[in-house]
Amino acid sequence: MNTPRRTSQMLRFIVVGGSIAGVACAYALQEAGHQVVVLEQGDGRHESHGGLRSPPNMTRLLNHWGLGPAIARVSIKANRFTFMDGKSGEELGPLVLHDKLMKALAADFLYIQHGALHAMFVEFAKNAGKVVSVDPWKGMVITRNGVRLTADVIVGADGYGSVVRPVVVGPEGMKGVLDKRVSVNITVPTDLMRRHEDLVPLTVSPEWSLWLGHDCATHGLLTVNPDTSEREYAVVMHVPTDGKPAQESWARSQPLDEKFLKLDRFEPRVQKLVRLARTMTPTGYTIYEPFDNWVHESGRVVLIGEAAHPLMPNGSHNSAMSIEDAMTLSTLFSLPATKSHTPLLLSAYEELRQPRCAATQASELRKRDFVCMPLGPEQQARDDGLRNTRIRALLDWDEAEEEYLRETWEEYIDLFAFDAREAVEDWWTKWGPAILRPxxxxxxxxxxxxxxxxxxxxxxxxxxxxx
The missing domain is CATH 1.20.5 (Single alpha-helices involved in coiled-coils or other helix-helix interfaces)
Incomplete structure (x- = not known):
């Protein structure tokens, strides 16, 4: 980014929550020269082996922070997405990440373990206790053990069950509609998979494999365990809730339940793969309408990550949106503005991020429902459409039809090509001269x-x- 950087008037930030959004934001704000304290109720460690996807819009920002070499050691580069019939295993069609496209995007689509990415930022989190209340007008947080801490800006990064969100949004911040499906994380060691001939290809392929079942779906991808450097296979299953509420935290595992997972709706390979795991982690989801505001009227409290925009669990852009939030906020507070401009910069953050995240939230739900159709005419039309585009999908980028490329890739490119730093730069070009006028x-x-x-x-x- 070519805009001037802040060189004076350091601010004090309190980040509530040691999530990826929280620790990434703390890291970036410290890099911008501010004082940051992270309040996290846990011990700062995150042992989740669940796989997350780092699309180009996220990978590009991680590279900007200098994390590229570290990410390379614990990630796997995707080359295509493969859609399969859940029951028969028939390959319906691929989505190929063509070299020419990825070079134009200047970043890769990667698979990373959630815990591995979190560990790269976690050194900036401090174990200061659980926050129980926030006074936005005083810029104060109060922890469970009664400690009172003040700051120029309080950043709510405390996830789905955010304590800070109701302070900013009001009662609407806790109201939503329970999703009709639950997302389940399962991790399988590849050494167990290699004992089964039909599962061996999954232990080496960089494909993201998706099995489309009756009213449910399973998808899997390879990840790298950062502690052992061994590969593991991260499986996500989207299954109907059958009207039963599920936990909204993916921190608690439970014994594998084949009936709950609707395992009989999938081909033998999927059944065998899932049975190799001993536990599963189901995560429910409450669907919220996009919140009207992410910044408290005091101009001293702001929401980021899942506290601001609760996304469907295990989507492609959960971590990406959080990283973009952190980059946007830290870049705005790197500008040569003054302390008095803090409310204005927070307002700009809200303006820049809300439309992007609302569109992504809708897109993720739409794609999830696309792969989870019940058997019937719509499902048959979907499968026929995937079969019909299979040959075109395998063509070289330059040989593919323009209409196919536009229909297939327009939404992906809008998501992948976005750069949070450039969005701030555009905003600063428009408003910076006026801000700097005395x-x-x-x-x-x-x-x-x-x-x-x-x-x-x-x-x-x-x-x-x-x-």
Whole structure:
């Protein structure tokens, strides 16, 4: 990014939650020269072996932070996505990540274990206790053991069950509709898979394999265990809830339950693969309408990651959206603005991120429902469509039909090509000169700052009246 960088007026940030969003944000803000404290109720370790996907828009930012070499040691580069009939195993069609496309995107599509990525940032998390309440007007958090900490900005990065979200969003932040499907994580050691001839190809292929079953789906990909450097196979199953609520945390495993997993709806290879695992981790999901605001009216509390935009579990962009949030916020607070501009920068963050995340949330649910269709005419049309595009998908990028490329790749490219730093740079090009003017002549900036000041006055007056 070519914009000037902040060289003075360090701010104090408190990041609530040691999630990937939280520790990535803390790392980036520290790099920008700010003081950061991370409050995490655990011990900072994350032992999840579940696989996450790092699409190009995420990989590009990790590379920018200098994590490329470390990521390379614990990731696997994807080359294609393969869709299969869940019951028969018939290959319906692939989505090939053509070399020409990936070079244009300047970043790879990678598979990484969730715990491995978290460990790269976790040294910045401090075990300061669970946050039980937030006072947005004082910029204060109170921990379970009664410690009170203040900051210029409080960053809510505490995930699905966020304590900070209701403070910012209000009661709507806890209301939603229970999803009709549950997502289940299963990890299988590849040394067990290699004992079965029909599973051996899965232990070496960089494909992301998707089995499309009746009202459910299974997909799997290779990951690398950062502790042993051994490969593991990360499986995700999307199955109907049958009206039963499921936990919204993927931190607790339970014994494998074949009936719950609808395992009889899948081909023998999938059944054999899943049975090699001893445990499963089901995660329920509450679907929220996009929240109207991510920044508290005090201008001192902001939401990032799943606290701001709870995405469907095990989607392709959960971590990517969190990393983009962290990059956007830290880049804005690297600009040569002053402390008085903090509410304005938080407002810009909200403006830049909300449409992007809302569109991604809708896209992820739409794709999940596409692979989980019940048997019937729509499912048959989907499968026929995949079969019909199979030959075109395998063609070289330059040989493929323009109409096919547009229909297949337009949405992916919109997601993959996005660069959070460039979005901030565009915003700064438009508003930076006005921000740097001593008199702040720009009417929009004056209006934004005036809004926060008037709110503070109203609250101060009301508090005095109560007193």
């Amino acid at each position: 008199q702040m002549l720009d009417s929009r900036i004056e209006s934004t700052l005036g809004k926060f000041e008037s709110l503070r006055l109203e609250v101060d007056v009301s508090r005095e009246a109560v007193a």
